[in-house]
Amino acid sequence: MLAATRQSGPGAQRLLPWLLLLAAWRAGSAQLRYSVPEEAQHGTFVGRLAQDLGLPLAELVPRLFRVASRAGGDLLEVNVQNGILFVNARMDREALCGRSAECGVHLEVVVERPLQVFHVEVEVRDVNDNPPVFPATRKNLFISEARALDSHFSLEGASDADVGSNAQLTYRLSPNEYFSLDVPTSAEQVNPVNLVLKKSLDREVASELLLVLSATDGGKPELTGSVELRITVLDSNDNAPVFDKSLYRVKLPENSSNGTLVISLNASDPDEGSNGHVLYSFTTEVSPRLEAYFHIDSVSGDIKVNGKIDFEENQLWKIQIEAVDKGNPPMFGHCTVLIEVVDVNDNAPELVVTSISLPVPEDAPVGTVIALVSVSDRDSGANGQVSCALTPDVPFRLLSTFRNYYSLVLDSGLDRELVSGYSVVVTARDAGSPALRASASVWVEVADVNDNAPAFAQAEYTVFVRENNAPGCHLVTVSARDADARENARVSYSLVERRVGERLLSSYVSVHAESGRVHALQPLDREELELLRFEVSARDAGVPALGSNVTLQVFVLDENDHAPWVLPRGAGGPASEAVPVWVSRSAGAGHVVAKVRAVDADAGYNAWLSYELQAAPNGAASGGARLPFRVGLYTGEISTTRSLDEADLARQRLLVLVKDHGEPALTATATVLLSLVDSGQAPAAASSRAAGVAGVAGVAAAAGRVRAGAACAGGASAVGSWSCSQRRRQRVSGGEGAPKADLMAFSPSVPPESSSADSGVQQDIFGNVSTLILGYFSSLLVSVTY
Structure with missing residues (x-):
């Protein structure tokens, strides 16, 4: 059954100073939780996402309702017509989360106009899709007929990739008169499964026994795995090697160098001669992968590091050790070494910055969301606790919206004419000792808004021209600069039309719309007009357009064109x-x-x-x-x-x-x-x-x-x-x-x-x-x- 719950996070209260975005951020900080079983088929209903977020269906398409975060790949998708979240691809919980007790897919849901960001957690529930698996399908045991009753013989248990009750195993031994089964009762089940001899063996009566050991998980329906035990009854060798402990617990720091001693094992055998000479080895059930990380000295029993030990790859190693004497027939002793890998702060935080609103208009209000920032650290404990900070002296700030998720928002006003863009560096720092850092940068371009009128290079232009000039002669070039960009800075010039006596100003002069070159359209006569004073307007191409005027004074200089x-x-x-x-x-x-x-x-x-x-x-x-x-x-x-x-x-x-x-x-x-x-x-x-x-x-x-x-x-x-x-x-x-x-x-x-x-x-x-x-x-x- 699918369930949806809503949680209220701390993000909304942190945004109280931003009154304009208070309602949006309260919605953005509320969390939705859904639950879906793994292996669900494509199209499986997960939840009514839009309805649970309080978004009208009619607004989904206009407001660009979408899933912005793809942390889970394409596993989940949302229908923008009805707002339903559904399964888009097969989800394998074991592939997603391994044996972690909790497994979920985090989604960032974004709607715009106005911008809102929601965080949704979809829990992937475990289903019993993995049967118990033994290291091998057959195991050979050599047991002397002289072994005393109640002797224990260690066996490698089965493993189950599922979690919870689906991984709780119950062992059964096929009916026989010689052996019973001793199963550990601890939740960890790190102790080996033991065969217990309950009736003396007689090689002459039965030289070989075939038994089946089965393991059944607690899922519904339950799944079973088994291993065949082939027991060969040997002539007596009085004493088998005995370890000091049946279970050894060792802590090993990750990244320990090759050759580092993990533990020195010791198994004693009271026999003499070759019957008491003990050799150590991994059991035959040990995978080749383990042998790539550890090595055991067959004579001394020392276990040493043989490869790169990585806490993030494997936090616990369980190794079955076998000690065998050189008797004839040989006698065996077993123990389990449990190696707990201790985390070292060897992983720097990882940052992912997703741009949302770029470029940013220079008139964007304070609180505008610029980008989403997610951070993670593969380490654990304090080594995996990460805090984020921004480079100083930038008009932005980070707001925590969810666990390890932040929003980069505008913190103060922008002016493109002063600063056209910012290189914003987000630095993540973990709490390890020494701390590790990682940085991610995003270039925030400031988009131009038409907030500057054209400004002339001079407050006033004074021009001297001789009378009887040629028609079309160049008088002066006016120039106005607009501090904006692109269309907002494209300036055009025009005359401020008026009458000069009985004629229009435009019959005397003209101005080129693009170059600002002012021309006299006809010869000027000083005896008729000694000073022509007029204005030229400069306007940009912004919406709405802005403009300014400048005054031009054209003094007509005398020429000797009149006789006394x-x-x-x-x-x-x-x-x-x-x-x-x-x-x-x-x-x-x-x-x-x-x-x-x-x-x-x-x-x-x-x-x-x-x-x-x-x-x-x-x-x-x-x-x-x-x-x-x-x-x-x-x-x-x-x-x-x-x-x-x-x-x-x-x-x-x-x-x-x-x-x-x-x-x-x-x-x-x-x-x-x-x-x-x-x-x-x-x-x-x-x-x-x-x-x-x-x-x-x-x-x-x-x-x-x-x-x-x-x-x-x-x-x-x-x-x-x-x-x-x-x-x-x-x-x-x-x-x-x-x-x-x-x-x-x-x-x-x-x-x-x-x-x-x-x-x-x-x-x-x-x-x-x-x-x-x-x-x-x-x-x-x-x-x-x-």
């Missing part, structure tokens, strides 16, 4: 019209008669303007006289170089060349018509100095972009038109809506121009150079407000 533009005199006058200026002939040297005003849409050196007179197409003075006018190099003011006189032509045409400092320089020209009049004849002489002079613009389209307008034309400054062009508001794109005008650059002021022409020129040069240098750096070190 001469401001018209009036609001309605065309730039190409030459306007006459009245000059009194009484004007002295250094008198300012007019001023040419020009601006440049560029910046920096490209907008720094200078003025110079060109030869007039129709001649400026008669007779090659020196021209009485000059123009300020950086102010554009036209002044007299000397006092005017009657020899000077009444009408003077001046051609003023306006040139910027770009490379190559761009120019514009202005034509000034001067009319020399006598004092008191100039109707507009008082206002002529403040009048603007019309000019010819080098690039007509630039007029629409210049934002200085009439306000820039209003005042006379020593730094000239470059200063005016720099006072305009610069256009910056940093967010949604229209471009902002928070970025401004101002040129420093300079002292008023002196009356001296030379000093005025020097002031123009000094003021413009200093303004140029300061203005250039101030344009780089601007402050931007958003």
